[in-house]
Amino acid sequence: MAIVGRDLTKRFGSFTALDDVSIEVAAGSLTALLGPSGSGKSTLLRVIAGLERPETGTVELDGIDVSGHAAQKRGVGFVFQHYAAFKHMTVRENVSFGLKVRKRPRDEIRRRVDELLELVQLAGWSDHYPAQLSGGQRQRMALARALAVEPKVLLLDEPFGALDARVRKELRGWLRRLHDEMHVTTIFVTHDQEEAMEIADQIVLMNHGRVEQVGGPRELYEEPANEFVMSFVGPVNRFGESFVRPHDLELRIEPNGETTAGKVERIIHLGFEVRVELQLEDGRDCWAQVTREEAEQLELAPGGKIFVRPRREKIFQS
Amino acid sequence: MGLATAYLSLIVLLPLAALVWHAGKAGRSGFWEAVSDPQAVSALKLTLAVSAVVCLVNAVMGTVVAWILVRDRFPGQGVVNAIIDLPFALPTIVAGLTLLALYGPNGPVGVNVAFSRTAVFLALLFVTLPFVIRTVQPVLLELDRDMEEAAASLGAGPLLTFRHIVFPNVFPAILSGVALAFARAIGEFGAVVLISGNLPFKTEVASVFIFGQIESGDAPGAAAVSVVILFISFAVLLAIGALRRLTTRHDRA
Amino acid sequence: MHRWVLRALGLSYLGVLLAAPVGLVFWRTFEHGVGPAWDAVTTPAAKHAFVVTITIAAIAVPANTIFGVICALAIVRRRFPGKGILNALVDLPLALSPVVVGLAFLLLYGRNGWFGSWLTEHGVQIVFALPGMILVTIFVSLPFVVREVVPVLHEIGTEQEQAAATLGASGFQTFRRVTLPAIRWAVGYGVVLTTARALGEFGAVSVVSGHVVGKTETMTLHVEESYQSFDYVGAYAASVVLALLAISTLLAMSLFKPKEEIR
Numbered sequence: 001m002a003i004v005g006r007d008l009t010k011r012f013g014s015f016t017a018l019d020d021v022s023i024e025v026a027a028g029s030l031t032a033l034l035g036p037s038g039s040g041k042s043t044l045l046r047v048i049a050g051l052e053r054p055e056t057g058t059v060e061l062d063g064i065d066v067s068g069h070a071a072q073k074r075g076v077g078f079v080f081q082h083y084a085a086f087k088h089m090t091v092r093e094n095v096s097f098g099l100k101v102r103k104r105p106r107d108e109i110r111r112r113v114d115e116l117l118e119l120v121q122l123a124g125w126s127d128h129y130p131a132q133l134s135g136g137q138r139q140r141m142a143l144a145r146a147l148a149v150e151p152k153v154l155l156l157d158e159p160f161g162a163l164d165a166r167v168r169k170e171l172r173g174w175l176r177r178l179h180d181e182m183h184v185t186t187i188f189v190t191h192d193q194e195e196a197m198e199i200a201d202q203i204v205l206m207n208h209g210r211v212e213q214v215g216g217p218r219e220l221y222e223e224p225a226n227e228f229v230m231s232f233v234g235p236v237n238r239f240g241e242s243f244v245r246p247h248d249l250e251l252r253i254e255p256n257g258e259t260t261a262g263k264v265e266r267i268i269h270l271g272f273e274v275r276v277e278l279q280l281e282d283g284r285d286c287w288a289q290v291t292r293e294e295a296e297q298l299e300l301a302p303g304g305k306i307f308v309r310p311r312r313e314k315i316f317q318s
Numbered sequence: 319m320g321l322a323t324a325y326l327s328l329i330v331l332l333p334l335a336a337l338v339w340h341a342g343k344a345g346r347s348g349f350w351e352a353v354s355d356p357q358a359v360s361a362l363k364l365t366l367a368v369s370a371v372v373c374l375v376n377a378v379m380g381t382v383v384a385w386i387l388v389r390d391r392f393p394g395q396g397v398v399n400a401i402i403d404l405p406f407a408l409p410t411i412v413a414g415l416t417l418l419a420l421y422g423p424n425g426p427v428g429v430n431v432a433f434s435r436t437a438v439f440l441a442l443l444f445v446t447l448p449f450v451i452r453t454v455q456p457v458l459l460e461l462d463r464d465m466e467e468a469a470a471s472l473g474a475g476p477l478l479t480f481r482h483i484v485f486p487n488v489f490p491a492i493l494s495g496v497a498l499a500f501a502r503a504i505g506e507f508g509a510v511v512l513i514s515g516n517l518p519f520k521t522e523v524a525s526v527f528i529f530g531q532i533e534s535g536d537a538p539g540a541a542a543v544s545v546v547i548l549f550i551s552f553a554v555l556l557a558i559g560a561l562r563r564l565t566t567r568h569d570r571a
Numbered sequence: 572m573h574r575w576v577l578r579a580l581g582l583s584y585l586g587v588l589l590a591a592p593v594g595l596v597f598w599r600t601f602e603h604g605v606g607p608a609w610d611a612v613t614t615p616a617a618k619h620a621f622v623v624t625i626t627i628a629a630i631a632v633p634a635n636t637i638f639g640v641i642c643a644l645a646i647v648r649r650r651f652p653g654k655g656i657l658n659a660l661v662d663l664p665l666a667l668s669p670v671v672v673g674l675a676f677l678l679l680y681g682r683n684g685w686f687g688s689w690l691t692e693h694g695v696q697i698v699f700a701l702p703g704m705i706l707v708t709i710f711v712s713l714p715f716v717v718r719e720v721v722p723v724l725h726e727i728g729t730e731q732e733q734a735a736a737t738l739g740a741s742g743f744q745t746f747r748r749v750t751l752p753a754i755r756w757a758v759g760y761g762v763v764l765t766t767a768r769a770l771g772e773f774g775a776v777s778v779v780s781g782h783v784v785g786k787t788e789t790m791t792l793h794v795e796e797s798y799q800s801f802d803y804v805g806a807y808a809a810s811v812v813l814a815l816l817a818i819s820t821l822l823a824m825s826l827f828k829p830k831e832e833i834r
Contacts, residue, residue, distance in 0.1 A: 051467055071470040078471035084464030088486045088568045097482070098472035129568040142468075149472060322642045323657070329710050330660050333675035336685050340678045379584050386581040390574060398582070400825050404589055406764070407817035407824070409771030409791045412810040415798065416592035419599055419807075426595065444588055476573065498665075505668025507774035508791070512798060525670040525774065532674055532778055541678065544671040551666060 001062040001152035001185050002027045003048060008057030010043050017043040018054065019209040025187060025202070027062075030179045032200035033189045036232070040209040041189045042157055048187070049155050050074045061153060074153075077146030077184075081158040083138040085130035091117070091141050092126040098149035116144040119178075136167040143175075147182070156188035160195070172199055193233050197221070205229055226316050237286040242313040246289035251276065251298055252307045259307035262286075267300055276300060278308065341541035352539035353546055360519045361527035362546065368435065368523075369503035372442045373496045380450025380495060381488065387451075388458040405447045410508025413444050418513045433515030438523060441509040446502050450495030457491040490566045497558040501551055593814065600807040611797075611808040619785050620793035620809070623701070627776075627789065628769040631708040635765050639716025640758065644750075646717070647724040664713050673778025676707050699781030704789065707775040712768040716761030723757040724750075760827040767820040771813070 003025040010018040017040045025031050033041035046052040048059055050071035058067045066074050086094050092113055099109045117123045120140040130138050139159060146154060159175070160168040176199040179186050190196050196203050197217040205212045205220060205228075213225040224230035230243055237244045252259055262280040274295040277287045288308070290298075300306070342349060352358065386392075387399055405413065417440055419425065422432035431437045461484065469479045507525040514521040522530075524547055531540035600608050611617065645651075646658060664672070678684045680697040690697060697703045731753070735745040751758075773791040780787040784796060790813055797805035 049471060051471070071467070072473050072475060076471060078468065080464045080468060082462070082464060084462065084468035086465055086468070086483060087462075097469070097474075101469075101473045101478060131569060145468075145472070322638065322645050325638050326642070326657070326660055329706065329713065330663060332685075333672070333679045333710070334663075336679040337671070337675040339685075379581070382577055383581040383585065386578050390578055392578060396825075398585065400821055401585070401589060403821055403824055404593065404817065407767045407771070407820040408593075409773055409794075409813050409817070411773045411791045411794050412596075412771075412813050412817075413592075415794060415806060415810050416596045416814075420592040420595045440588075444592075447588060501666040505666075505671065507668060507670050507777075512795070525668045528668075528674065529670050529774075529778065532670075532677065537674070537678060537681075537683065540674055544668075544674055547668065547671070555666070 002060075003153060003185065003187070004060040005044070005048060006058050006060075008044065008047055008054045008059070010040075010047060010052060010054045016209050018047065021057075021206075021209070021211055023204060023211065023214075025185060027185050028183045029185060029201045030176065030199060031187045031202045031204060032196035033187060033204050033206060034191070034193060034196040034232075035206035035212075036191060038208070039206040041191075041204075041206050043209075044206070045155050045157055045187060045189050048153075049076050049078050051078070075149075075151055076153045076155055077149065077151030079139070079142050079146050079154070079156040079159050081161045083130070083135075083142045083162075085138050085142060087130050090127050090129055091122060091133070094130070094141055095145045095148050097145060102149065112148060113144075116148055119147075120144045134167075135163045136171060139163065139171065143178075147184075151184065154184045154186040156186070158189050158191070161190075168195075175199065197233070205232065207232075224314065230314060230316075235287075235289075239284065239286070239310070239313070242310070242315045244286075244310040244313045246275075246287055248311045248313070249286065249288035250309045250311050251288055251290060251294070251300075252309065253298060255307045256309070259309045262306050262308050264300055264302055264304045264306050266302060267295070274300075276306075278306065280308065337541050338545060340538050341545040344538045344542075348538065349542045352536075352542035355539075357518050357522070358524075358527055358543050361522045361524045362543070362550075364435070364438070364522070365504050365524040365547075366550070368438050368442055369500055372439060372446055372503050373500050375443060376446055376450045376499050377492050377496055380447075381454055381492060384451045384454035384458055388455060402448050402451055405445050410445060410506065411512070414441055414509040414512040417441055417444060417509070422513060432513055433517060433521060435514075435521055437513040437515070438510055438521055441513055442503045442506055445506055445509050446499035449499040449502065450492055453491045453495035453498070454488055457488055461487055486565070490562050493558055493562045493565070497555055497562075500554060500558075504547060504551055596807055596810055596814065600804070600811045603804070607804055608808045608811070611802070611805040612812055614805070616785050616788070616796075617790075617793060617805065617809060620788045620790045621812070623704075623788060624770060624790040626701070627705050627708050628766060630705050631712055631769045632762060632765050634709055635713055636716050636758065636762055638713075639761060639765075640720060640754070642717045643720035643724055643754075646721055648729070661714050661717050664711050669707075669711060669772065669774025670778055672707055672710055673775040676703060676710070676775070676779055680706075698779050699783070700787060703779040704776045704787065707779050708769050708772050711772055711775055712765045715764040715768065716758060719757045719761035719764070720754050723754050727753045756827055760824065763820055763823045763827055767817065767824075770816055770820075 003023070005021065005023040008018050008021045009016070019040075021040065021044060023044065033044060035041045043052060047054050050066070050069060050073075058065055060066065061074065086097065089097070095113045095116055096109045099112060113126070114123075117126055120143055122137060122140055122144065125133065125137065130141070133141065160171050163171065172195055175188075200217065202214065203217060203220055204214050207228055213220060213229045215223070220229060220233050224233065227243065230236055235246050237246060237249065255261065260280050262278040264276060265279055266277040268275040268277070272292060274290050274292055275287055276290060276295070277285070279285055298306070344352070383402070387395065418432060420427065421429050421437070421440060423430050431440065465483050466479050469483050474482065505525055506523070507529065510523050511526060514523065514526075516522050516526045524543065528540045528543055531537075531543070642657075642661060646654060677698055680686050680690060680703060682691065697706070731749050732745050735749045740748065771791060772789070773795070776789055777792060777795075780789070780792060782788065782792060782796070788796065790809055794806050794809045794813070797803075797809060
């Protein structure tokens with residue numbers, strides 16, 4: 001199911017959450033809405049779901065204009081950051097809720113719920129209450145619940161935001177594998193660029209209620225449209241008008257005409273990568289990212305003199 | 319510490335002990351006689367019946383009012399929220415008088431319920447008004463709206479969402495409010511005493527009957543009936559408490 | 572759409588049951604002008620009833636406040652056997668009919684009561700006199716300060732008090748400088764509730780007072796007495812005074828109340 005949003009504007013009082021936003025999501029893809037807090041990404045998701053009504057603009061699901069439809073009628077599955085588990089119902093009752101609402105026969109519900117609980121690895125927990133589950137388990141239950149009614153679109157609002165780092169990484173990969181198996185058009189919201197880069201087919205980067213750039217992870221990283229995109233999607237050094245990625249800063253022991261002189265301030269060893277913090281002769285601070293071997297070869301030491309040359313830099317027209 | 323216990327014993331425990339002791343003073347037969355007196359039984363039946371109905375009305379209307387105070391937005395909402403507490407603040411005798419003024423003889427709307435069971439009902443409804451509202455409000459406020467949105471995204475309309483999502487979570491609070499309302503209603507005196515006319519076998523509630531017994535000098539008889547009311551009240555509160563614990567078992571991880 | 576239905580339902584319920592009756596009493600009182608109302612409320616009996624009411628409250632409220640804070644501290648901060656019973660006892664006055672309360676005190680301090688003979692011997696009159704009325708008022712208004720302070724004490728925890736101790740503060744200093752400021756809104760709210768209850772008590776004092784006009788009548792008893800003697804203006808006027816006190820209480824409640832109930 002392809003999703004098209006056109007010219008969507010949403011205001012909360014005097015705050016403009018979405019400013020004339022248009023978006024196109026291909027059927028069967030996994031898209032990330034990425035951006036800092038307040039960028040409008042959750043609002044956009046909720047507008048697509050029908051949980052918010054935009055001031056202007058339309059939403060089409062598979063070619064049908066659903067702008068006038070309430071959330072109930074859109075056939076979207078929604079997963080919330082804080083799970084929204086029905087805390088007074090067991091896991092089984094939670095997952096069967098959507099099917100009960102649609103008055104499916106009892107054995108069909110039972111079969112489907114068992115299937116889904118297997119899929120999300122909660123098979124033994126069907127008679128437990130959400131309060132007895134861990135955060136990761138609750139979120140898997142929420143996913144099963146959303147998938148139970150075979151939605152044409154799956155929307156996830158910062159689904160792993162409330163979980164700790166390790167569980168987050170696990171579930172992230174798990175979501176990608178699930179998507180590869182089920183091919184449901186999926187959009188998820190995140191403020192974590194690493195998460196988006198790792199699993200999304202397409203990233204929609206937003207800021208202040210506007211779309212900054214749309215593209216695959218590689219495209220956003222290597223061909224950023226502007227300064228915001230470049231610095232959001234990866235680390236960046238700024239030299240006046242140009243922007244250089246730390247791993248694009250070449251470090252040399254001898255100058256070669258194109259280099260600038262600098263002094264090593266600090267060397268930080270982060271496993272495979274070594275981070276070298278420098279101060280250039282004109283007073284600017286920057287940092288370079290080199291491998292362990294390169295650092296050893298250069299025999300870097302704090303206070304030592306070093307020469308710096310950007311291999312690649314980007315300049316943006318204003 | 320010891321101070322607190324001493325104060326409490328003097329003020330609370332001793333009088334109650336005296337009450338229970340005097341109730342038994344006339345022996346088992348005396349107790350039974352006082353308690354099975356037809357007028358006493360009639361008063362008890364009336365009190366329990368009207369209190370039950372009042373609690374039912376409160377359960378429904380209290381939830382409605384709590385809902386519009388939490389989920390709705392209208393001018394004067396703050397004032398409405400404040401006057402809910404009026405029955406707490408207003409002396410019960412004044413409450414009875416105000417109801418009498420409006421719904422009694424010489425009332426401007428031509429409705430006269432004075433000296434009827436409806437009067438008892440109205441009076442008890444007035445004094446128990448805040449209880450369910452105040453227990454339900456905080457729960458409604460705390461209620462995770464996400465759950466309702468999740469239900470909507472799964473296809474449930476507003477009625478289904480209320481029935482399956484909101485109500486089960488609000489029900490324990492309604493029960494708490496009903497328990498408080500019931501305890502208050504069966505013991506109410508001041509609000510009822512003017513408007514009901516206190517007609518024996520018709521509109522006389524238990525507390526008025528007990529008052530009558532005291533005035534006519536039959537203190538042990540009054541004590542006996544008091545003990546019965548205490549016992550019933552205690553039993554009902556225990557039952558409601560158990561029901562409440564049952565409906566919140568999902569909260570205990 | 573259903574929003575409007577609910578709103579209409581809820582508001583008309585409140586209007587019919589609450590607003591209209593109270594509004595009418597105000598109207599009835601001043602129906603014939605402020606003069607007659609003022610006269611009715613400044614008769615010797617009425618004035619005396621006012622003094623009695625205020626006196627009782629002036630004793631009951633501070634007593635229950637001090638006791639309430641001490642009791643709350645004991646319940647939250649100390650371990651001792653029978654704590655559960657203490658808790659239940661504190662709540663008991665809320666569950667009892669005022670008439671039963673009055674009866675219990677009669678059976679304790681009355682002529683045929685447990686202490687009856689001892690009191691008569693020493694010429695001390697408790698029931699059918701002011702002391703008895705004060706005692707029952709203390710009883711019925713007992714729980715409020717405790718119930719408001721206990722949850723707050725739970726919530727603020729002991730860390731601040733422990734910090735004060737490590738900085739050298741004595742028990743009393745800690746209480747005055749750390750604990751008390753933290754609980755003062757809860758205490759304030761509890762005091763307001765206690766006062767409202769004390770001013771409005773009717774059933775228990777009715778049993779225990781003996782109804783001697785001009786001597787052992789509170790304002791609430793005076794309202795009943797006036798009504799029974801067909802002095803309707805008097806009854807309404809006294810009611811208005813009590814209602815005004817109640818409304819001030821409501822205002823005070825709104826000020827002190829934990830700001831939660833309306834978003």
